[in-house]
Every structure is written in C-alpha cells, then in structure tokens.
Amino acid sequence: MKKIFIIIISTLLFSSPVYAYNYNEPHNEVLQAQLETARSKTLHVVALTEKIFQGTTIVFGTGALLDGGYILTNEHVIAGSTSIVVNTYDKQRYDAELIASDYIKDLALLKINTDTKGFVLADESLLYVGMPIMSIGNPQGLAMWSYSEGTLLNLIQRCKWVTGESYNLMGDNQVLGGNSGGPLLNSKGELIGIVRGTAPDRSFSITLKDIKEFMTKSLP
Structure with a gap:
C-alpha cells in the first residue's frame, strides 16, 4: 500500500531546507546556461x-x-x-x-503583457522515476532567487490536502517557503509540474495531466 502523505496547505509554504543553490554560486557551464534561461521564465x-x-x-x-x-x-x-x-x-x-x-x-x-518566451510543457510519457529534476523560485528569507535539484521519486504519489485527495509528482529536491506555484523542470528545462507543497526531504508538484486539463478548460 502506498504511503499517504498528509500535507496541510497554509497561506504560505514553509520548509526546513537542507540546501538550495543561490544563482551567484559557481556552476558548470551547461547548468549555468539552464539557470539563466529558466530564471527569465x-x-x-x-x-x-x-x-x-x-x-x-x-x-x-x-x-x-x-x-x-x-x-x-x-x-x-x-x-x-x-x-x-x-x-x-x-x-x-x-x-x-x-x-x-x-x-x-x-x-x-x-x-501579463509580455512577448517573452515561456516554458515548454514536457512530454509526460517520457517522465520516469529516477530522472533528474530541478525547481526554481523566489523563496522567502533569501535575498537572491534559488535553484534546487533532485530526483523524481514517484509519478503518482497519493496526497491528502485540505482541498481533498490528489495524485502528485514527488521528488527529493528542496522546496523553500515562497516557491509555491513555481516550475518543476526536467534536465532540458521543460516544465513537468507546478510546485504545490513540501514535507521533510520531499517536494510535491501538480502533474502535467492536471495542468493540461486546467489549461484546456481555462483558455478560449
């Protein structure tokens, strides 16, 4: 039986971070290029x-x-x-x-009124347990925006929220307070989820399936 994570959403999202990278820290050239692109979106x-x-x-x-x-x-x-x-x-x-x-x-x-290119949605059929993931955001308590990386642990983690039960992506990347609503990305910088919540050493993100259903319903 799959373990059910009990997560209560408050107005703001808080966690006790293990570590998250600031943008001004050194990275290899490929990762730095990914960060520069992701932060603009x-x-x-x-x-x-x-x-x-x-x-x-x-x-x-x-x-x-x-x-x-x-x-x-x-x-x-x-x-x-x-x-x-x-x-x-x-x-x-x-x-x-x-x-x-x-x-x-x-x-x-x-x-908003901008012509800046946005994130591309990934092909959900290519997601797999163990794939590298990363999140990016503007967490509270840090002067700079942050980046964290990790591994996708489950594609359909059953979670119980104040809004009801749902299935989310679960990863071990670190999510900080203020990252609610931010992008969860694959190694190509494609969007694979939207950050929703956290538990110790775990992150939970809304799936592409739910995102696509919502977008279909919301757009003309």
Whole structure:
C-alpha cells in the first residue's frame, strides 16, 4: 500500500531546507546556461488583498511563464486577492490579470503583457522515476532567487490536502517557503509540474495531466 502523505496547505509554504543553490554560486557551464534561461521564465508573484478596516494582506509566491504572457501558479497563492503583481528576475514589474483558478487542483492562470518566451510543457510519457529534476523560485528569507535539484521519486504519489485527495509528482529536491506555484523542470528545462507543497526531504508538484486539463478548460 502506498504511503499517504498528509500535507496541510497554509497561506504560505514553509520548509526546513537542507540546501538550495543561490544563482551567484559557481556552476558548470551547461547548468549555468539552464539557470539563466529558466530564471527569465520564472516570476515572483505578489498577491494583495485590500479590506476596509483591515488593511492590506500580502502573499508571496512564484509563477511559471508560458507563451502568450500566461502564468501558472497555485490557487492558494492568489486566493481572495484584489490585485496581483508579478516581478521578473531582472526587476521588471507587471500587473497581472486573473484568467481562471481551480481550488481543487490548486492552480491559477494569470496573464501579463509580455512577448517573452515561456516554458515548454514536457512530454509526460517520457517522465520516469529516477530522472533528474530541478525547481526554481523566489523563496522567502533569501535575498537572491534559488535553484534546487533532485530526483523524481514517484509519478503518482497519493496526497491528502485540505482541498481533498490528489495524485502528485514527488521528488527529493528542496522546496523553500515562497516557491509555491513555481516550475518543476526536467534536465532540458521543460516544465513537468507546478510546485504545490513540501514535507521533510520531499517536494510535491501538480502533474502535467492536471495542468493540461486546467489549461484546456481555462483558455478560449
């Protein structure tokens, strides 16, 4: 029987990191090129909720840019927000429009006005247990954006969330607070999932199957 991971999503995602690489640390030339490309497609998402007499609540997360200015992130990052701002690694700022969201899948689709090329979705039939994976994001508590690498441990890990039960990708790459909604990538830099949650020494990401179903439903 597969072990069920009990994961409770709070407004922000926290973990106790083993290690995550900062961008300014030395890497080999191939990896450095991958990082440079990936960071240009990864966005820092800031969701603001303004309420009379209660002030403004700010939630931070990460987003994965797709072609056409569309952005995938977690629904729990932008839930209830009255305005959303995204920032690029090179400090460009955009106001984002919420196109669609799905509470159960924990996905949201945003749109900004940019012609920057986004992540390409990988071929899910080529995913396998043991393949190298990497995640990228703008975690809380670090001045620089971070990168982490690891191995895909399960393609259909059964997880129980506050939104219900689902099957997610499980890896041993390190996920940090603020990485919610960020891209999970294969060794080619193709998108294989969207980071959703964490447990000790484990990361959990939304599958390509759920992403494609959500995108089909959300786009004209």
